[in-house]
Amino acid sequence: MEREFFLLLSVVAIASALLVVVARNPVHSALALVACLVQIAALYVLLGAPFLAVIQIFVYVGAVMVLFLFVIMMLDVRKEAQTRYLKNAALPGVVALVILSGELIVLLTQSARLHAVMGPGQPITSQPSVESLSLLLFQDFLLPFEVASVILLVALIGAVILARADEGTVPARAGKDHATDYRNDTGEGLK
Amino acid sequence: MIPTAWYLILAATLFVIGAAGVLLRRNVLIVLMSLELMLNSITINLLAFGHVLQDLRGQIIAIFVIAITAAEVAIALGILVALLRNKNTLEVDELTVLKG
Numbered sequence: 001m002e003r004e005f006f007l008l009l010s011v012v013a014i015a016s017a018l019l020v021v022v023a024r025n026p027v028h029s030a031l032a033l034v035a036c037l038v039q040i041a042a043l044y045v046l047l048g049a050p051f052l053a054v055i056q057i058f059v060y061v062g063a064v065m066v067l068f069l070f071v072i073m074m075l076d077v078r079k080e081a082q083t084r085y086l087k088n089a090a091l092p093g094v095v096a097l098v099i100l101s102g103e104l105i106v107l108l109t110q111s112a113r114l115h116a117v118m119g120p121g122q123p124i125t126s127q128p129s130v131e132s133l134s135l136l137l138f139q140d141f142l143l144p145f146e147v148a149s150v151i152l153l154v155a156l157i158g159a160v161i162l163a164r165a166d167e168g169t170v171p172a173r174a175g176k177d178h179a180t181d182y183r184n185d186t187g188e189g190l191k
Numbered sequence: 192m193i194p195t196a197w198y199l200i201l202a203a204t205l206f207v208i209g210a211a212g213v214l215l216r217r218n219v220l221i222v223l224m225s226l227e228l229m230l231n232s233i234t235i236n237l238l239a240f241g242h243v244l245q246d247l248r249g250q251i252i253a254i255f256v257i258a259i260t261a262a263e264v265a266i267a268l269g270i271l272v273a274l275l276r277n278k279n280t281l282e283v284d285e286l287t288v289l290k291g
Contacts, residue, residue: 026220
């Protein structure tokens with residue numbers, strides 16, 4: 001039964017991941033990414049990490065993707081009909097992707113050290129509790145935890161400073177004007 | 192019991208799809224989303240190995256990855272808003288400020 005669930009989740013995850021890359025509209029990409037992240041959260045439950053699944057949904061789907069959608073709505077970047085992909089860098093990009101996937105295939109199929117680590121899999125019932133996870137996090141990994149909190153604080157302040165309008169150069173222009181400017185700009189570019 | 196190799200194959204597939212988005216797409220927002228996808232595939236790998244080795248450190252590192260990703264997205268979207276305000280574009284191939 002677990003294998004069927006895994007196959008279902010992974011097929012949906014891969015399909016929605018492809019949709020993220022292929023979709024014309026950034027809103028569709030964002031929603032497909034939400035679907036993909038929810039599938040991955042379900043896979044975390046199969047991997048015996050229900051706490052991580054909850055964290056994934058809280059942080060990624062609840063915070064990160066909502067932030068993405070806010071930015072998409074605010075900037076009005078839905079004018080991308082003809083120019084989905086890079087034109088000049090397409091060939092080197094495809095070559096790099098082929099090399100990367102070949103490398104991964106060779107690694108997954110040929111590496112003896114990797115196969116020594118890969119077991120037949122553990123049953124899900126032997127999952128560790130949140131209690132032992134938190135004990136490990138707040139004892140052995142206390143310093144990285146504190147450093148992560150400082151990094152989050154720095155990111156918060158940095159994002160506020162970066163996104164704030166620069167009063168010196170741009171005097172009191174509303175966000176709506178920028179969106180209109182951008183739309184006009186791309187409209188001319190497409191013509 | 193699901194073989195660990197399945198998880199690794201899934202993670203590799205998602206990583207390649209995310210890399211395709213990063214390398215081929217023109218919109219900076221989609222590039223950032225594909226980056227999220229790549230980070231998530233790495234997290235699947237971490238949890239798969241942590242599960243098969245019965246080691247909780249995989250989950251700990253995954254928590255840190257998620258925290259750092261949240262910070263990265265906040266900064267990146269801040270930069271993106273500033274970029275749109277100053278350069279009026281979100282296409283990757285038109286952002287050539289660093290070119291000498």
